[in-house]
Amino acid sequence: MNEVDNLRNLWQKDDSTKENRMIWKHLIDEKRSSFEQQIRAANGEEYMVAMTLSPLLGLLAWKAKFPLVQMGYGLLSATLLAMALTTWLTHRQWPSTSDHSLRDHLTLLIACYDRRIRFLGNGKALVSLPMCGGVLAVVMGIPHQTTSVSAWILTSILLLVFLACQWWSYQAAKVVILKKRGDAAGLLTELSTDPI
Numbered sequence: 001m002n003e004v005d006n007l008r009n010l011w012q013k014d015d016s017t018k019e020n021r022m023i024w025k026h027l028i029d030e031k032r033s034s035f036e037q038q039i040r041a042a043n044g045e046e047y048m049v050a051m052t053l054s055p056l057l058g059l060l061a062w063k064a065k066f067p068l069v070q071m072g073y074g075l076l077s078a079t080l081l082a083m084a085l086t087t088w089l090t091h092r093q094w095p096s097t098s099d100h101s102l103r104d105h106l107t108l109l110i111a112c113y114d115r116r117i118r119f120l121g122n123g124k125a126l127v128s129l130p131m132c133g134g135v136l137a138v139v140m141g142i143p144h145q146t147t148s149v150s151a152w153i154l155t156s157i158l159l160l161v162f163l164a165c166q167w168w169s170y171q172a173a174k175v176v177i178l179k180k181r182g183d184a185a186g187l188l189t190e191l192s193t194d195p196i
Contacts, residue, residue, distance in 0.1 A: 024102050024191065031187075032109050035180060039116060042173070043087050050084035053077075064141075072137025079130040083123060090119055106188045113181040117174055124170045132159050 054077045061073035135158055145151040 021102065025105070027187070028102065028105050028109060031180070031184060032112070035109070035112065035116075038176075039091065043091055046087045047084050050080040054080045054084075066141050066143065068137050068141025070141075072134045072139075072141055074134075075130055075137065076134035079127055079134065083127050086123065102191055103188065106184060106191060110181055110184050110188065113177050113184065117177050120170055120173050120177075124166045128163060128166050131162060135159060135162065 057073045057077035057080070061070045061077060064070040064073055136155060139151055139155045139158070140146050142151075
């Protein structure tokens, strides 16, 4: 009878470990799928902006009278298209899940958070320079605008608002991702202490 009890206890322990592992895996998968949905939504917004504004800016470039204004609109249009293409290519290279261990799976999720933060920071920085150049060319490309104080004030305000929006957008996205990353890092610490 004692041997049967020992076997039952051993089986229950084993079943508990498997169930615990399944719960952990489900939790990690849920976090990953939630993050991927968030990224798809953000990328969708990027694509929508590019598909809406890029042809409009291209049309304005074609209709503009002055060469510098044409170049400015063209630069704005090309920048939006390049950002959408870069977003699409980067998302296609998204790392696949790791089934080796729960720690590997969770570590990969944390790496995805870090990768997205880097992508957003680099993307915002790299888009800002040509966008600012495009706005500057559009406003200052009109003859006699380079000597106009009001044109310089308008351009400065537009550029400051654009850069502030870029910074705010990056910080808001970063805060959300860092919170998710902190949760995942906490889970990784908890997983390290849990005998799975």
